[in-house]
Amino acid sequence: MARDAKKLKPVKEFKPLITKSTELPLDPERLRFMHETMVKARCLEERLIAMYKSGHGYFWIGGPGEEAFNVPLGMLIKKGQGPAFDFCHFHYRQSATLLAMGEEPMGAIRQMKNTATDPYSGGRNFAGHFSKKEWNIVPVSSPIEVQYSMVAGTALAQKRHGGDGISIVTGGDAGTAEGDFATCLVWTSRPGEELPVLIIVTNNRWGISTPYEQVQGVEKISDRGVAFGMRTKTIDGNDPISAYLELKEAFEYVRTERKPYLVEARVSRLYGHSSASGANFNTVEADCLSQFEDKLDAHGIRTKAEAKALREKYAADYAELARVAKEEPFPDGSSIWNHVYAGEAPKDPLAD
Amino acid sequence: MARDAKKLKPVKEFKPLITKSTELPLDPERLRFMHETMVKARCLEERLIAMYKSGHGYFWIGGPGEEAFNVPLGMLIKKGQGPAFDFCHFHYRQSATLLAMGEEPMGAIRQMKNTATDPYSGGRNFAGHFSKKEWNIVPVSSPIEVQYSMVAGTALAQKRHGGDGISIVTGGDAGTAEGDFATCLVWTSRPGEELPVLIIVTNNRWGISTPYEQVQGVEKISDRGVAFGMRTKTIDGNDPISAYLELKEAFEYVRTERKPYLVEARVSRLYGHSSASGANFNTVEADCLSQFEDKLDAHGIRTKAEAKALREKYAADYAELARVAKEEPFPDGSSIWNHVYAGEAPKDPLAD
Amino acid sequence: MAQAIRMALHFAEKNLGVTDIFGEDVGPPLGGVFTCTQGLETAWNSPLDERGIIGAAMGLAMAGSRPVAEIQFCDYVYNTIDLLKLAGNTLWSSNGQWNLPMVVMTPVGSGIRGSIYHSHSFDATMTHIPGWKTVMPSTPLDAYGLMLSACKEQNPVMFLIPKALMRVKGDEAIPGEPGDDKQLSKMIDAPLGDRSKWKPQWPELVDASIPLGQAKVVRAGSQLTVVSYGRTMLLAKKAAETLAAEGIDAEVIDLRTLWPYDWPTLEASVKKTGRVLFLNEDTEVTNFGEHLARRVTEKLFYSLLAPPKVLAGKFVPGIGLADTLEAASVPQQHDVEQAMRALATMQP
Amino acid sequence: MAQAIRMALHFAEKNLGVTDIFGEDVGPPLGGVFTCTQGLETAWNSPLDERGIIGAAMGLAMAGSRPVAEIQFCDYVYNTIDLLKLAGNTLWSSNGQWNLPMVVMTPVGSGIRGSIYHSHSFDATMTHIPGWKTVMPSTPLDAYGLMLSACKEQNPVMFLIPKALMRVKGDEAIPGEPGDDKQLSKMIDAPLGDRSKWKPQWPELVDASIPLGQAKVVRAGSQLTVVSYGRTMLLAKKAAETLAAEGIDAEVIDLRTLWPYDWPTLEASVKKTGRVLFLNEDTEVTNFGEHLARRVTEKLFYSLLAPPKVLAGKFVPGIGLADTLEAASVPQQHDVEQAMRALATMQP
Numbered sequence A, B: 001m002a003r004d005a006k007k008l009k010p011v012k013e014f015k016p017l018i019t020k021s022t023e024l025p026l027d028p029e030r031l032r033f034m035h036e037t038m039v040k041a042r043c044l045e046e047r048l049i050a051m052y053k054s055g056h057g058y059f060w061i062g063g064p065g066e067e068a069f070n071v072p073l074g075m076l077i078k079k080g081q082g083p084a085f086d087f088c089h090f091h092y093r094q095s096a097t098l099l100a101m102g103e104e105p106m107g108a109i110r111q112m113k114n115t116a117t118d119p120y121s122g123g124r125n126f127a128g129h130f131s132k133k134e135w136n137i138v139p140v141s142s143p144i145e146v147q148y149s150m151v152a153g154t155a156l157a158q159k160r161h162g163g164d165g166i167s168i169v170t171g172g173d174a175g176t177a178e179g180d181f182a183t184c185l186v187w188t189s190r191p192g193e194e195l196p197v198l199i200i201v202t203n204n205r206w207g208i209s210t211p212y213e214q215v216q217g218v219e220k221i222s223d224r225g226v227a228f229g230m231r232t233k234t235i236d237g238n239d240p241i242s243a244y245l246e247l248k249e250a251f252e253y254v255r256t257e258r259k260p261y262l263v264e265a266r267v268s269r270l271y272g273h274s275s276a277s278g279a280n281f282n283t284v285e286a287d288c289l290s291q292f293e294d295k296l297d298a299h300g301i302r303t304k305a306e307a308k309a310l311r312e313k314y315a316a317d318y319a320e321l322a323r324v325a326k327e328e329p330f331p332d333g334s335s336i337w338n339h340v341y342a343g344e345a346p347k348d349p350l351a352d
Numbered sequence C, D: 001m002a003q004a005i006r007m008a009l010h011f012a013e014k015n016l017g018v019t020d021i022f023g024e025d026v027g028p029p030l031g032g033v034f035t036c037t038q039g040l041e042t043a044w045n046s047p048l049d050e051r052g053i054i055g056a057a058m059g060l061a062m063a064g065s066r067p068v069a070e071i072q073f074c075d076y077v078y079n080t081i082d083l084l085k086l087a088g089n090t091l092w093s094s095n096g097q098w099n100l101p102m103v104v105m106t107p108v109g110s111g112i113r114g115s116i117y118h119s120h121s122f123d124a125t126m127t128h129i130p131g132w133k134t135v136m137p138s139t140p141l142d143a144y145g146l147m148l149s150a151c152k153e154q155n156p157v158m159f160l161i162p163k164a165l166m167r168v169k170g171d172e173a174i175p176g177e178p179g180d181d182k183q184l185s186k187m188i189d190a191p192l193g194d195r196s197k198w199k200p201q202w203p204e205l206v207d208a209s210i211p212l213g214q215a216k217v218v219r220a221g222s223q224l225t226v227v228s229y230g231r232t233m234l235l236a237k238k239a240a241e242t243l244a245a246e247g248i249d250a251e252v253i254d255l256r257t258l259w260p261y262d263w264p265t266l267e268a269s270v271k272k273t274g275r276v277l278f279l280n281e282d283t284e285v286t287n288f289g290e291h292l293a294r295r296v297t298e299k300l301f302y303s304l305l306a307p308p309k310v311l312a313g314k315f316v317p318g319i320g321l322a323d324t325l326e327a328a329s330v331p332q333q334h335d336v337e338q339a340m341r342a343l344a345t346m347q348p
């Protein structure tokens, strides 16, 4: 518990939300942090893509285009270990959220390169498959939507534990066709046993190559929560300011009411689905980062030149990190026997 | 197709719906047919329960208490084989629907007794697990809710085939917590590819011993269809007249619009969940049959004495059928190899 | 055995940190379709959703709770295999970060005239899923002791309950349980009718846990070995007695834990007898008994006097309701005796 | 092999009554993540819902359509096992009324650095499900011929596609396919960029179907038998050549259909060689190779010169991304050669 208390402090302390010095509804310091984190996230993903393209990694998937939503999300998370803190049931596009929580970028680079030093999976799992027990970030797994079936469990423990820790689950639009999404709605809304879950769907209107409109008859995904009597909304995930404010309202509701809230965020998919679809920049979809940079410039909070400098700095930093990772060893073949069972020595059970 | 055409005629021909001779909104002949079929269904289930209690069957499950809904349902089904006719994806409480479609009661009795003559499963499956390919009644299977995942398939074939055949799926309230219910909503409402499915939930407010209110936060189950843009309604399943009229409207919509309709019917569970919970008459829940008999008597359509005589007649008839079934042989042990593969001779693949 | 499991769960919620015992109809008033969870303080009814049940158990385990989740019949677990696999690989995928201390229990097997969907076995499918431990007791005392160990585990445990043995009384008493069956029933079985005011009176129970991974030699013998678990275990025991009268001396091993299983005990026995029958009732193609047979054959080939034999369920799509069908589908007393006799006397 | 499957499906939709080829990203523009369904007339994109996919296939089959459903990776089929079981028992449960003519196809296995969730094998799980036929080709020609048979079947067929062989070119051409690879690609591979106006030019294809249930002796030999399928089949073939140079003469059998499998061919071979290796890459506990080994041991014990050997995937929770991990988890060329060598020379 001593440890818990120490972790209570958020990533960064900010002044009150609305300031007089600008027409924007958030204080400049927060806006600049937001922007810088978005830049870091973009540069990190672009570095991962570059690694893939130059043969330093087998597969890339990640969240470029979602930074305007994912950064505010990370800023609002109460990080720490155990039921007093938030649990994060993420999918594979959440790097910006981790960075906003204060995570070092090197881990993602190591995972891309599948080195033994990869802190999330030891070279076992794909890029973007985070896991960090210290911060309640449960392992990202590839099967779509299973996290929606697990989230009720952590939230139930949290409700019983007391305090204001909540569980957060994220996933894509196409995935809501899986039964697990409905499972989440059912299990978080049992009468008198409602659970503190922030249910998030990032709707980029694609499932790999399949347009949302072709396969789903739901206008607003958030409407699926209505029958369950839960609060719902669909928000603009491309504007970090409104995303922050909307998420803040939802977080506060879930933290204090201990009930679920379903938030659908409309976002862009800027480098396609994954490396399997080429991972090239999409010039048609809105780029939340450059839009935000326009706004910050217009409001005199950060000039375009400053923004550009930041991008260059992080691009260079992460290129350097990638160079470091490239020299690191791969896991040893015999390590496949590590961590099959907790508390037991690694061994092949059928070895002579 | 010649065969199809021949089957087009409904169970029984009725006069126009509204007649002048009564205040009730259905003609007396139809009301009397409805009542008589409800009586048959009740007597059949009571006979099956009696068989169970006297050791002539291992397990009973069925639909007593739901006759007011299930009989009108059967009256509206267009029965026959192939995509020109309705497909029925039923659960285990649908005997009254089969009787209303014109099925002989002997099959249910044989299945209860698990004789080789059981026309639905050859002594393999539990009571109430109907299957009749001639009438597109797909096999009732025990796993809750899987029928909701299959119904899109038959409906898709029907939509492509043309005509007015539709697919009907039934299941209970508790089962809507399974992901398959959501699957059904997703797959029947794809934009431009909506499917002619009548999605039915019979809500008796119980899943075995678990009250609906304890585990589900949805006020009206039919509301779950709203987000999908489909028509929905919750109806009184204890009144056969309103059930008939409500179902008729829904059938007509699905037949002509070729789009889904979600109907929730509130029904009673008159003998508990199954033989596992004792199968004793529940005196607290509304009995649709005796209520209907009061009404018919009051309107001079059928007196209580006539109704009683009918009950006695069918009770005796079915007791006699049960006596016949008791003498019939069980399937031979070697028959386990029959019908493992279509078109192949029965054999143990590992036999020497 | 239902009572034994109930007592073990009571002990576990009181002493081993079990926080949630849940599943369909697991809470009051019913306390489980086989009464395994009657009167337990932490038992609650879940929605009718097996995926939600396994998912919630995983989440609870992640958050430091200790769940025991029930799937009402193993016949209904098959839409959750992806989640079971995920639970089994979460520790490994996260390179050692997230272990999942959770128990899933589910009734398995034939013997109650359960027809197609209340007769499934789950041992073949489950033993193919890495990262789990899998248990299947054949006596109430073992059920009690193994459940306690399951509730102490740091890893996911699948607890398979042979439903044919649910109401079978064991030869050995559970420490603390009153000698008199009626008295025990009065103390811990929920009454018929209104149960809203009922509270069980638990006997003084102790931690009689049985380590996972230890087989039990139920009968020592010299001429052949029978390895089984669950319902068919009882057939094997009885068959060994029958054959003893014919002068055939069989060793009978109750595996109890299917994974990880007790190879040293198996090895020693087969080295001694040179003949072994693996007996279970799951369908026989890609069956766990075939794994055991394969390992014995690979490792002990030159000690074998006859081919290891697997006797299991027929490879049919279901177990039919009629007695004749069930009897033809899964091993019966007669089949076991015949297989043992044939094995004992087989010569090149 | 992707092109072979595509051509087979084209032939099947034109000539065998196939009405629906569907699954996630199966329709235009992508035509499947491995391009297996590009340019097909009846291909369409489903919602991202594997249960819906299998369920819809069952419904379509019931209504007289002929579906070929795809699960994008077999790694994502595990929440549908209940439906696969149901599809396999529907004919039986209805006492012969409802057969389900449907094909499910799904890529399986390792070899593309697919990490934990794009490397699963499915043969062990699938062969334990009664009522299905299960197919797994190792050459494009076999893939073509077996897919045609699958599309003619009256029963459900699971078509497993070894993803490591997706882009492998076969030694034997498919009748009708132009000799020149580039020409074929130009005819039937979708162009990069805008595909909305593209139409494939199909070669003149014929019904070169290969009956289900027939193994192929890929290499005749006298000293040991190797039975395999899919990716590991190629390892076996190559190993046999290597060992031939060392004076070890191996017979190599491609099972092709896993269920029902070709017992007579297996039996004849093992009777001849007395030594047999069952090779696959699914995890090795409760593995289909163990079934084959068990049957061979039970039936041919006294013809065996050495214990039948099963070489399969290690029993670990996943296949790790790093090359080192994958190589340590599933049989590689070297492992196969070593196992064959050991088997050929084993003496009591």
Ligand SMILES: Cc1ncc(C[n+]2csc(CCOP(=O)(O)OP(=O)(O)O)c2C)c(N)n1
Pocket (backbone or CB within 6 Å): A093, A142, A143, A144, A145, A171, A172, A173, A174, A175, A176, A204, A206, A207, A208, A273, D024, D048, D050, D072, D076
């Ligand atoms: C259960 C399952 N099915 C299929 C896949 C393959 N797959 C990976 S991502 C994806 C599309 C997901 O789309 P969406 O949910 O909208 O998320 P997005 O990638 O667009 O953020 C698919 C089909 C998978 N990973 N898991």
Ligand SMILES: Cc1ncc(C[n+]2csc(CCOP(=O)(O)OP(=O)(O)O)c2C)c(N)n1
Pocket (backbone or CB within 6 Å): B093, B142, B143, B144, B145, B171, B172, B173, B174, B175, B176, B204, B206, B207, B208, B273, C024, C048, C050, C072, C076
């Ligand atoms: C997948 C599955 N899980 C559990 C069961 C056991 N079971 C049989 S009926 C039932 C309750 C069903 O309740 P509901 O859906 O409301 O239908 P009702 O019986 O009340 O008509 C349960 C849990 C089952 N048959 N299938």
Ligand SMILES: [Mg+2]
Pocket (backbone or CB within 6 Å): A172, A173, A174, A202, A203, A204, A205, A206, A207, A208
């Ligand atoms: Mg998407």
Ligand SMILES: [Mg+2]
Pocket (backbone or CB within 6 Å): B172, B173, B174, B202, B203, B204, B205, B206, B207, B208
């Ligand atoms: Mg109900």
